[in-house]
Amino acid sequence: MKPLDPRLLRYARSARSVLGFGGLLGLVRSLAVIAWCWCAAQAIAALVIPVLGNETGRAGRVAEWAPDPGALPGLLAGAALAVIVRSGASWGIDLLAARGAVRVKAQLRSAALDALDARSPVWLAERPDAAPTTALGRGLDALDGYFSNYLPQLILTGCATPLLVLAVLLADPVSGITVLLVFPVIPVFMVLIGLATRSVQERQWAQLQRLSGAFLDAVEGLATLRIFRREQHQVARIARETGEYRSRTMHVLRVAFLSGFVLDLAGTFSIAIVAVTVGTRLVVGEFPLALGLFVLLLLPEVFIPIRQVGAAFHASAEGLTAAEDVFAIIEGQDPESRPAAAHGGSDHGASDHGASDHSVSDHRGARPGIVLDRVVIERGGRPVVGPISFAVSPGEVVALTGPSGSGKSTLVAALLGFVEPCSGTLASPAALAWAGQQPGLLQGSVAENVALGAETRDPARIRRALAEAGLPELDTELELGASGAGLSGGQAQRVAIARAMHRAWTIDAEALILDEPSSALDAASEARVAQVLRAEAAAGRAVLVVSHRPELIGAADRVVRIGAAA
Numbered sequence: 001m002k003p004l005d006p007r008l009l010r011y012a013r014s015a016r017s018v019l020g021f022g023g024l025l026g027l028v029r030s031l032a033v034i035a036w037c038w039c040a041a042q043a044i045a046a047l048v049i050p051v052l053g054n055e056t057g058r059a060g061r062v063a064e065w066a067p068d069p070g071a072l073p074g075l076l077a078g079a080a081l082a083v084i085v086r087s088g089a090s091w092g093i094d095l096l097a098a099r100g101a102v103r104v105k106a107q108l109r110s111a112a113l114d115a116l117d118a119r120s121p122v123w124l125a126e127r128p129d130a131a132p133t134t135a136l137g138r139g140l141d142a143l144d145g146y147f148s149n150y151l152p153q154l155i156l157t158g159c160a161t162p163l164l165v166l167a168v169l170l171a172d173p174v175s176g177i178t179v180l181l182v183f184p185v186i187p188v189f190m191v192l193i194g195l196a197t198r199s200v201q202e203r204q205w206a207q208l209q210r211l212s213g214a215f216l217d218a219v220e221g222l223a224t225l226r227i228f229r230r231e232q233h234q235v236a237r238i239a240r241e242t243g244e245y246r247s248r249t250m251h252v253l254r255v256a257f258l259s260g261f262v263l264d265l266a267g268t269f270s271i272a273i274v275a276v277t278v279g280t281r282l283v284v285g286e287f288p289l290a291l292g293l294f295v296l297l298l299l300p301e302v303f304i305p306i307r308q309v310g311a312a313f314h315a316s317a318e319g320l321t322a323a324e325d326v327f328a329i330i331e332g333q334d335p336e337s338r339p340a341a342a343h344g345g346s347d348h349g350a351s352d353h354g355a356s357d358h359s360v361s362d363h364r365g366a367r368p369g370i371v372l373d374r375v376v377i378e379r380g381g382r383p384v385v386g387p388i389s390f391a392v393s394p395g396e397v398v399a400l401t402g403p404s405g406s407g408k409s410t411l412v413a414a415l416l417g418f419v420e421p422c423s424g425t426l427a428s429p430a431a432l433a434w435a436g437q438q439p440g441l442l443q444g445s446v447a448e449n450v451a452l453g454a455e456t457r458d459p460a461r462i463r464r465a466l467a468e469a470g471l472p473e474l475d476t477e478l479e480l481g482a483s484g485a486g487l488s489g490g491q492a493q494r495v496a497i498a499r500a501m502h503r504a505w506t507i508d509a510e511a512l513i514l515d516e517p518s519s520a521l522d523a524a525s526e527a528r529v530a531q532v533l534r535a536e537a538a539a540g541r542a543v544l545v546v547s548h549r550p551e552l553i554g555a556a557d558r559v560v561r562i563g564a565a566a
Contacts, residue, residue: 007327012107018100018151022093026159029089033160033301034167036082041293042067043075048289064288093152101147105140112136112329134212135325139205143323153309164302168295172287175274175295179302182270186306200255204248211241267303274299369393369542370415370511375424377410385410387424390560392542394510397533399556400546406563408546409437412515415544429510429542435500437516439492441484447476449484450499454506461505465498468535470528489520497529504541511542518549530555 008015045066067075116132165183169176218225218234225231278295281287369392376386385407392398400408413419415428441449450465451457459476466474471494484492497517504512514533518526530552537543537557545552553559 005323005327007331008104008323011111011327011330012104014100014103014107018096018104018147019155022096022152022155023159025089025092025096026155027163029086029093029156030160030163032082032086032089033164034298036079036086037294037297037301039075039079039082041290041297043072043079044293045288045290046072046075061287062282062285062289065290066288067290093155094148097147097152100151101144104147105143108143108323108326108330109136109140112326115330132325132329133216134209135329138208139323139325146323150309153305157305157309160305161302164298168298168302171291171298172278172295174281175278175299178274178277179270179299182273183303183306185270186266186303200248200252204245204252207241207245207248211238211245214238214241264307267307271299271303369427369429370544371425371427372411372415373425375411375414375421375426377407377414377419378422383422385414385562386421388562389424392511392544394540394542395537396558397537397543397545397556399553399559400544401548401553401559401561402563403548408562409515411562412436412513412544412546415513431507431509432511432513433500433504433507433509434513435496435515435517437519439484439496441480441487441492441495443480443482445476446474446478446480446495449480449495450476450502452499453503461502462498465502465505466495468501468532469494469498470525471495471498490522490525493517493520494525497532501532501536504536509541511544512536513544513546515546517545518547518552523551526551 009019042065046069049063049066050069112132113136165176165179168179214234214237218231218238221234222231225234275296278287278292282289282292371391373389374387375389376383378384388411390398390400400411402408410419412434414421414426416432416434442452446466447457447459447462450462462476463472466472466476471491474491474495478486480486484495487495497514500512500514503509512533514529518529521529526549533543533545533552533555545556547553
């Protein structure tokens with residue numbers, strides 16, 4: 001991520017107000033700094049020049065610009081007022097940044113969640129669950145450092161530094177030119193350090209994602225690991241990943257401390273060079289004391305923002321790295337974001353059509369029923385399904401079968417619009433209900449899961465759907481945990497079937513697609529599903545069921561075989 005990525009302003013509008021009002025406050029703070037330096041320098045000169053007495057007569061221009069001692073109260077009051085204004089502006093910038101961080105994180109998280117919601121299940125299934133979770137959780141929270149430390153300093157650097165350099169240049173052209181000559185040294189060091197920091201921070205962030213994935217895998221498979229007494233192996237794995245993350249974190253801290261030392265050293269040398277030139281001219285009487293004090297007091301303020309912005313960059317490096325992942329989610333710029341097949345392997349169509357040209361016709365919603373004509377789906381430039389042709393007419397049950405990895409679910413994804421075929425003609429009705437291989441249940445009641453997507457909940461229809469799926473006694477108000485925790489595998493699968501039927505009845509779907517609906521069911525439950533499929537076909541729907549179970553295949557009017565079994 002750049003120091004100020006334009007995408008941040010595009011996807012988080014609150015960042016614009018932070019920059020706008022922050023720049024205004026930064027300008028006020030800079031003017032207050034200049035006023036304080038001037039008042040303080042004049043007050044010191046007013047006190048010192050009378051003490052020097054006649055010595056100033058032989059000191060050249062030292063007494064120039066020195067005010068009368070009677071102006072001392074006004075100068076001290078002006079300095080105090082400048083301090084108050086400066087403190088208030090700094091407090092305002094910090095408050096604005098802190099509140100802006102909360103709003104920006106909420107807006108980025110909302111935009112990323114909307115983008116994930118718009119992605120196909122195929123896209124999500126191919127990526128580790130921990131990656132978006134880590135980016136939208138810990139990653140965005142790390143942006144607090146960016147907004148509370150880095151961004152205020154960046155605003156001050158952009159607003160204060162040019163104004164302060166201009167003040168030095170007007171007060172003393174020699175010092176101003178010296179500042180302009182030595183100042184670029186710090187940004188050069190910052191760029192070099194930033195490149196090194198980015199490299200180590202990216203490796204640390206990647207390690208954090210691996211650690212999150214390892215922990216999630218261990219938690220999800222804990223029951224199986226305990227059954228086979230392999231939990232200690234996962235403990236060792238997580239300990240190993242944790243140790244690697246600790247090592248990379250220490251590497252990041254080492255780079256941060258060394259870079260902070262380098263920036264402070266460069267800033268100190270730059271100030272010293274200018275201070276020596278001012279001091280030398282004061283000694284020989286070629287420079288007024290009041291003006292020299294003003295330049296010397298202003299010099300640290302010139303270099304402080306640029307030095308602090310470099311130091312603050314490290315505090316926000318993790319958030320900046322995570323923000324790149326968030327922007328990739330929002331913009332779909334993942335290198336593998338191109339929709340891909342759910343299964344690998346090469347497939348052959350159920351018909352003996354040859355390979356077609358690369359023209360694609362997609363007629364979803366054009367007419368009832370499902371039609372695939374010479375459809376080919378590629379992944380990475382290699383065909384994984386097709387060419388394949390078959391049709392499912394209203395009132396018909398068609399079973400799509402084949403070995404695992406032959407591309408059955410890929411065809412379902414294409415019918416649902418999750419995967420684009422590279423050639424052939426595909427047609428499916430606009431009103432369509434489906435259930436995937438995974439139940440996809442959410443935390444909430446059974447009724448909420450069955451009626452998912454419906455504008456209103458009809459208790460009678462929910463109860464009817466559960467009864468048709470073989471769960472007439474299941475309590476519709478039963479609260480489920482994450483991923484449907486609280487139900488057995490067979491019950492979760494039947495709730496998913498009930499949800500598909502509820503959807504079909506609610507929208508009067510013209511087609512019903514079920515992907516391996518009986519993989520976790522016993523023979524009696526599977527027979528019940530077969531009856532449901534026949535009943536839905538009798539209601540005038542085109543029913544496509546993906547399965548390799550004999551009971552469901554036997555209930556179909558036709559069987560389409562793909563892959564090696566074709």
